Amino acid sequence: MAQERSLPPVVQRMWGREPMPRRGPRPRLDLDTITTAAIEIADAEGMAAVSMSGVASRVGVAATALYRYVDSKEDLLTAMADAVAPEPPDPAGMHWRDYLALWTRAHRDLILQHAWVLSITVYAPPMGPRRLLWLDRAIAALAGTGLDDGEKINVASTLTGYALTDAALEHTAKLGFPELEGSGIEGASDYGEVLAEVLDPEAYPALAAAVRSGAFGGAEGWVEDADFRFGLDLLLDGVERLIARRQPR
Amino acid sequence: MAQERSLPPVVQRMWGREPMPRRGPRPRLDLDTITTAAIEIADAEGMAAVSMSGVASRVGVAATALYRYVDSKEDLLTAMADAVAPEPPDPAGMHWRDYLALWTRAHRDLILQHAWVLSITVYAPPMGPRRLLWLDRAIAALAGTGLDDGEKINVASTLTGYALTDAALEHTAKLGFPELEGSGIEGASDYGEVLAEVLDPEAYPALAAAVRSGAFGGAEGWVEDADFRFGLDLLLDGVERLIARRQPR
DNA sequence: AAAAACTATGAACGCCATACACAGTAGGCC
DNA sequence: GGCCTACTGTGTATGGCGTTCATAGTTTTT
Known part of the structure; x- marks a missing residue:
């Protein structure tokens, strides 16, 4: 004071x-x-x-x-x-998991549509009315789960971070890597080839093996959104398990 | 070609x-x-x-x-x-979960020690020898879990993103918010008070309630690292569940 | 009608990343 | 041994940037 x-x-x-x-x-x-x-x-x-x-x-x-x-x-x-943030989706009547999945996806899509957001430090806690509205909706969706308010906020923060991370990855995967501009390397699969050229299999055994097995293959076997859903499910599984621990019935 | x-x-x-x-x-x-x-x-x-x-x-x-x-x-x-990246921790003989927890924490600590990293676009896929070594170790730690290489990379990416997110949050929570410099608002608990002042409880019902309940209380009830471990466990629980699905024995 | 409060302006400052022509240096080759 | 050639570091210059400040202009109050 x-x-x-x-x-x-x-x-x-x-x-x-x-x-x-x-x-x-x-x-x-x-x-x-x-x-x-x-x-x-x-x-x-x-x-x-x-x-x-x-x-x-x-x-x-x-x-x-x-x-x-x-x-x-x-x-x-x-x-x-x-x-830039539009109205968040409406959680009315949705199961928390469905809503948070929708919420996170919308968040990621928002960032992808305005990729410049990535070059601002979005990590600072939100102070503006629109981003706080998003936070509000995420907390609201977790009502009745038995989580306390701090936990709800943590869940929302983690999901926000995930949306950012994934948007950034997807952005660079689609548009190529700024460092490699003009070098003939453009997509994710070319990235794998670069790694293969540069990696010493003795110093990087696991990574070299993954590269050789085509884990960065890109186009082949590429499923729209698969990577995003993968990580998201990871997180939501974790949340679900936490909720189950809080409501042991 | x-x-x-x-x-x-x-x-x-x-x-x-x-x-x-x-x-x-x-x-x-x-x-x-x-x-x-x-x-x-x-x-x-x-x-x-x-x-x-x-x-x-x-x-x-x-x-x-x-x-x-x-x-x-x-x-x-x-x-x-x-x-800036030092040698990653050595996974030899560790259970994947213990190692990835250690790995992610080390990653976060690294960023906190060199907070300027946050103002670089770290999201671009790594091309340098040191960050790729970190990636290699994470993949290596997941050997024998039944995940395929793509999944392993996704896990590592997600954890990297989480380390970034959490480092950024912790950084701003400790050092205060750049936007609020010189306004007398400094810590996380003051942040809550600002929100309380500005939030309309009708437009932001869930968030306003959380603020009133002291979810941004900060110092009181603060446990070192609690927030970090919370999200990390969320993620690792998800990974564990995925592994269980891949090896149903 | 005069004063006070507030707005937008224009010029100027210092800093920055970067381009380019040049001077100096050291190995390759006769 | 001496020239050529490739290469390094320097100096100068440019255009743009964010920001400061004194000033001119505009509207309300008295």
Whole structure:
């Protein structure tokens, strides 16, 4: 209590609490139109194309005008990361497991549709209204399972992390590896060939064997979504087992 | 086969294949000393302090000299991400579950000790010798479980992602949230208070209830590592169940 | 009508990654 | 031994970036 505790301006604006100035000209913008413009740029041209001046010119102001609404570019990025999230799916009447599977998949698809999210540190605990709504729905879905609130939050965090991980993997698997651009190596199966070329079977016995057996084969035997469902089921099995432990009937 | 397929220079250098020039002056550097210098800077002052000129002046050359060893800063970053990894723990004689728990924990601790890793896209499939060695050990630990190679790799990927997720969470929980710097909000429990202030219980019923019940309490009832072990056990339970399905005896 | 409060602007700063021409160096070859 | 050639590190330069600051302009209050 020794220190003034107030939310930073951006957080307030994220929650729609735009300060209404009593005097002076009306603001021409609000945080929403700014983040929307930034998101459009990121969607179209990638995160690298998002610059303060770029966003500013898209909304029709000078670059420096943005700093009336955002303290730094960092702020803008976190606002973007919240604003991309749509409404979460509705858990009404669904079994927790079905819902969480749907929820995690939707989360992953969301990230894949806006892959630039991966280049923001999404790991920071959510502060914005939309991501918190997702969290709320996940917790709600776990009502009646016997888990305590802390456990519910942990489950949601773990699933969020999994959605991120899988989205990132799928993204690089589809679009190729940035490091290998222009080297003729493009897909996941080529990745395997690279490994085969570089790996010393004595130093990397298990991995070399896996590569030789074609575990990175890619196209052949590829089932849409198989990898995602694999890990997801792993996690949900774990949750189910935890719930069973909490309700031993 | 239509295209020349050759590894990019950095990848070759990561694997110790430094080109030995036949003529001209001997190179004063190699990739290793460069990445070592960069890592020292990142460890001491954070990723933001890693600039080409900074790294260059630390190794005693002009900034542009680095481009003889690295095609771009991106390249340097991926080399760094590989070079921080120490030797993985030795799986000899351990049960797969014990080893993977140890492995994942070591992985997380590694990231926490070099938190700047989180600001690199670590999601790209590993190409460097050290991270691939970690992957090799995880696969090796799963020998004799009846999983096929693809499944083993998926397990390792999922655990890697979990280590990342948890490291990021723990990092921000300890050091506070960058967005809230200078606002008097510092730990995880303050985070809960912020949420309480901002959340509308009607729009966020489950989350608001969790917050009120003190699920973000932080210090009280905090057990070292509890959150990490929670998710890890979730995952390993899932793996165990999968293995049981593969070997139904 | 004047003052006060607030907005957007334009110019400027420092930093960064990177391109390019050049100077210096050292092995290969006659 | 001396030239050629390939290669390394340097210096300079460029364009872009995020951000600061003083200023001009606009609207409300008094």
